[in-house]
Structure formats: C-alpha cells, structure tokens
Ligand SMILES: Nc1ncnc2c1ncn2[C@@H]1O[C@H](COP(=O)(O)OP(=O)(O)OP(=O)(O)O)[C@@H](O)[C@H]1O
C-alpha cells in the first residue's frame with residue numbers, strides 16, 4: 001500500500017463506517033444512546049466521588065465522625081449511577097453486537113448472491129480461495145470496527161462534556177485536559193496510519209493462505225498420486241509463514257502503541273495533581289474539585305481507548321471493504337430481457353446459431369482476446385439431434401456454453417425458437433434448455449436432491465423416469481438408501497460414469513425442450529452411451545421431447561444424429577450426415593477413426609470397472 005492510500009485510509013475508513021450507520025441507523029442510535037448514557041455517568045461519577053471525598057471523607061477524617069444521612073446519600077448516589085451504567089453498557093453492547101452481526105450477515109448474502117450473478121468469465125479469472133475469503137474474512141474485517149464504534153462515539157461526546165465541565169471547574173485544569181485529550185486522539189490517528197499497510201498486507205495474505213489451502217485439498221488426488229505432499233506442504237507453509245510475519249508486525253506495532261495510549265491519561269492525572277495542588281494552595285479550587293478532576297482523568301483513560309480500537313481497526317476494515325466492494329461492483333452480469341417462454345410448452349425447441357463469434361477475455365487486460373469461434377451458423381431443428389464433432393480445443397464446449405447462455409456471443413446471435421436468448425426473461429431459458437457439462441458436478445446431498453435441485457414440481461416418479469432415461473436407475477436402485485443415499489462431496493462415493501449419468505438425469509428431470517450434452521457420457525460404456533442417446537431420441541410416453549445438441553466422439557453415438565457439424569479452430573468446416581462426412585471430409589474421417597481405434601485397441605482398452613488415474617488426477621472409469 002502506498003503512503004498516499006495509507007494517508008487517506010482514515011477518510012475512507014470513516015466513509016465505510018458511515019455506510020454502516022446509514023444501513024442500520026436505528027440499532028446504531030440505541031447503541032450510541034447507551035454509550036452516551038454511560039459517558040455522562042462516568043463524568044457524573046467522577047464528581048460524585050469528588051463530593052463523597054470532599055464532603056464526607058475529609059470532614060469525617062477531620063472531625064472523626066460523619067452523619068449517617070451523608071453516607072446514605074453518597075452510597076445511594078453511587079449505587080444509582082452504577083445501575084444506570086449497567087443499563088448504558090447493556091444497550092451499547094447489545095446494539096453494537098446486533099449491528100455488527102447483521103451487517104456481516106447482510107454482506108455475506110450480498111457477496112454470495114453477486115457471485116451467482118456474475119458471468120462465467122469473471123469466475124474463471126478469480127480463484128475459489130479468494131472468493132471464499134471475500135465472503136468470509138473480508139466481510140468480517142470490513143465490519144470489525146462496528147463493535148467498538150458506539151463506544152467511541154459515546155466517548156467523543158463524553159470528552160466534550162469532560163472538557164466543558166473542566167472549564168466550569170477551573171481553567172488551569174481545563175488546559176491540562178485540552179493538552180491530554182487531543183494528544184491521545186493524535187496518537188490514535190498516527191497509530192492507525194502506521195497500522196494501515198500492515199493490516200492490508202495481513203488481510204491479503206489471509207486470502208492467499210486460504211486460496212492455497214483450498215487448492216491443495218481440491219487437488220489432493222493429484223498431490224498424492226504425484227507424490228508432491230512435501231512440496232505442497234512447503235508451498236503452504238511459506239505463505240503461512242508470511243502471514244505469521246505480517247501478523248507479528250501488526251502485533252509489534254500494537255505492542256509499542258498500546259502502552260503509550262495507556263500512559264498518556266496517567267500522565268494527565270499526574271499533571272492534574274501537580275497543577276491542582278498549586279491551584280488548591282491559591283484557593284482557586286476546593287478539595288472536592290481536585291479529587292473530582294483527578295478521578296475524571298483516571299476513569300476517562302479506558303473509554304478513550306475505544307476511539308483507538310476503532311481507528312486501529314479502520315485499515316483492516318478498509319482493506320476488507322475494498323475486497324468486498326470489488327465483488328459487489330464487478331460488472332458483466334448478463335442483463336435479461338422481457339420475452340417470456342411458455343413454461344408448459346411441451347414441444348421441442350429450435351436452436352439457431354447465426355454467424356456467432358466469440359473470444360475469451362485475455363488473462364491480462366492489455367492482451368488481445370483470443371477468438372475461439374468465428375462465423376458459426378447452424379440450426380438444431382425442433383425434435384432433431386445434431387452432433388458437434390471436432391478436435392480438442394475446436395470450440396465445442398464454448399458452443400455448448402453459448403447455447404444455454406453461460407456466455408454471450410461477441411458477434412452474431414444465439415436464437416431459441418427464433419428469439420435472441422438475450423431477450424428472454426431470467427427463468428425462461430433455464431426452464432427451456434439444459435446443459436450437461438463436460439465435467440459433472442454433484443452436490444454433497446442425497447441422490448434425490450441432486451436431481452430435483454429443489455425444483456418443486458419434480459416428484460419421485462419423475463426422478464425415476466429421468467434416471468431410467470439416463471440409464472442410471474439400475475445403480476441408484478442398488479444404492480443402500482436408494483434415492484435417499486448421500487453421495488458425498490462432489491459425488492466422491494460415485495464412479496465417474498455414475499456421476500455423469502446422475503447429472504444427465506438432473507437435466508432430464510426438468511423436461512428441457514433443448515438438451516445440450518457436452519461430452520456428457522464420455523465415462524460411460526460406449527454401448528450404454530448409444531443406448532442413452534437412442535432413448536432420448538425416441539422418448540417413451542412421459543419422457544421429454546427435446547431437441548438435442550450433443551458433443552460426441554464415438555461413431556455409434558454420432559451415427560444416431562440427424563446431422564453432424566464438423567468444427568476445426570472455431571469454424572464450421574463441414575456439415576451433413578455422419579456417412580456423408582465420413583466419405584467427403586478427410587479430417588472428420590481421421591478423427592472418428594482415430595478415436596475408434598483408441599477405443600478398440602487392446603493396448604488402450606479398459607476393462608469394465610477399471611479405474612485409470614491420469615496425470616491430471618481425474619479418473620476415468622468405464623462402467624458395465
Ligand atoms: N476460460 C477460457 N479462457 C481462455 N480461453 C479458453 C477458455 N476456455 C477455453 N478456451 C480456449 O478456447 C478454445 C476452445 O475451447 P473449448 O473448451 O470450447 O474446446 P472443446 O472443443 O470443447 O475442446 P475439448 O474437446 O477438449 O473439450 C480453446 O483453444 C481453449 O484453449
């Protein structure tokens with residue numbers, strides 16, 4: 001952090017606090033009222049203690065006796081003040097706690113909501129660990145100073161009251177107060193400025209440590225199979241060590257400033273006693289007044305620290321807030337239109353790509369985007385099956401993502417039933433089209449929940465018929481608790497092929513009118529794959545009637561398609577039936593034959609249920 005930003009951290013921190021107050025004004029008012037009550041009583045108690053000493057204790061010592069009424073009055077006053085102070089503290093703490101935790105909850109919700117609104121391209125640029133820490137420790141950090149804030153505000157009011165009461169008592173003692181309190185404030189400000197860069201660094205490292213931890217748990221399989229445990233641990237401990245050093249730097253600064261902040265009011269008390277003794281001799285003040293003021297300085301020392309707590313937490317708050325705001329202010333979410341599709345429409349949809357071009361955003365802003373699709377035009381007619389075939393990296397998954405509007409084209413348009421998908425309402429496209437992605441994602445929940453995803457209109461019969469179409473009813477029925485079986489995080493208790501068929505059943509359960517299969521059955525036995533596609537194309541009664549766009553490699557699967565689109569380098573190179581392309585397009589024939597050879601080659605053929613770990617750490621499993 002530069003010195004400029006550390007200098008205006010106070011201003012920015014105060015504006016973050018201002019936002020908090022604007023969002024929770026009533027709770028804040030309650031907390032500050034409690035705090036001001038407390039502050040007023042602190043001043044009052046100082047004067048009552050002074051009065052007790054001056055009017056009860058001193059006469060008692062001098063005369064050797066004291067009236068019961070005076071003691072009762074003093075005791076009553078002190079007791080009353082204590083009770084009211086409890087009320088003040090209670091109001092302040094409760095209000096501050098409510099305000100802090102409400103803000104945290106609200107911003108956690110906003111951040112996670114934002115994540116889901118932001119486009120895929122944004123997620124691809126941001127590490128999961130960072131997102132976790134944005135929603136967690138950054139939100140916490142942003143609202144950290146809220147806890148002492150009402151106390152600090154009450155203390156400020158109290159300081160003004162204290163200085164005023166000092167002036168009423170004696171101008172010389174007031175001058176001591178005017179020297180000490182601003183000095184305390186200034187010291188706190190210096191403290192927070194020095195703290196700013198250290199806190200920002202610690203907050204950034206917190207995110208990095210959680211990022212690395214997340215990555216190594218996620219990639220545990222790769223780490224283990226490649227025997228990289230030691231290196232991975234070293235990578236983690238290096239960053240954890242940096243975080244430790246950063247936190248120690250924070251602690252060291254705190255260690256220097258905390259005693260200074262404690263000492264200053266004590267020095268003030270000392271100055272009061274020296275100046276006060278002098279003024280007492282001059283007859284300008286009474287013993288009662290001197291004791292009151294000395295006591296006032298002692299009791300003020302603690303609340304004044306609350307200002308320091310707020311100021312000390314401001315840099316961390318600003319650092320956390322900046323990271324939270326980066327998410328909340330991120331743009332690029334896809335605006336929806338207002339054309340609604342009939343959700344009850346049972347007819348298959350028509351998908352049209354009209355001269356579509358697309359480029360992924362560059363990793364760094366100054367680099368040009370890489371065009372991955374150009375001039376792509378084709379149609380999947382209603383109720384038909386179109387296969388997308390092309391070498392790896394040719395843009396098949398990108399086309400699949402465009403079809404369900406995970407991304408928007410840079411040129412041209414994607415149309416569903418003749419309507420540009422950008423003009424559809426939020427729910428319309430999701431209700432009409434379903435993508436089964438290349439990498440299946442399974443939630444840590446039951447089989448049923450994984451398929452229905454809380455969609456209310458999907459009954460168990462629908463789940464079973466979707467499972468049947470996905471050729472998954474057999475293995476689900478064999479699970480110990482059937483539909484109620486928990487499948488573990490990311491479906492760890494399932495095989496790769498089982499996971500794929502579960503995600504396929506999830507898509508089918510919504511009865512989509514357009515089904516986009518991106519290599520969705522690659523881990524399934526070729527015969528089963530063909531059977532699934534054949535079943536989808538000829539739906540039995542109650543099955544979905546969908547148009548299908550399928551990314552596939554296997555000859556048996558491709559042969560079922562009404563039309564094949566052959567892609568190379570993001571361009572449509574040829575189209576026609578499988579037989580036509582096989583006869584006319586050399587690249588196509590090579591690709592399909594090469595894949596087929598790989599599948600039938602005894603050297604590469606995998607026996608059923610064999611698990612073959614790849615270098616990537618993913619496992620490919622072939623089911624019966
Ligand atoms: N998030 C991304 N950022 C930048 N470039 C990307 C991104 N995703 C894919 N690409 C690039 O876009 C091109 C097309 O990728 P795509 O995933 O569509 O290919 P594919 O045909 O599905 O390949 P495969 O058969 O291996 O799944 C590739 O060159 C790839 O490197």
Ligand SMILES: [Mg+2]
Pocket residue numbers: 396397398438518519
């Ligand atoms: Mg792909």
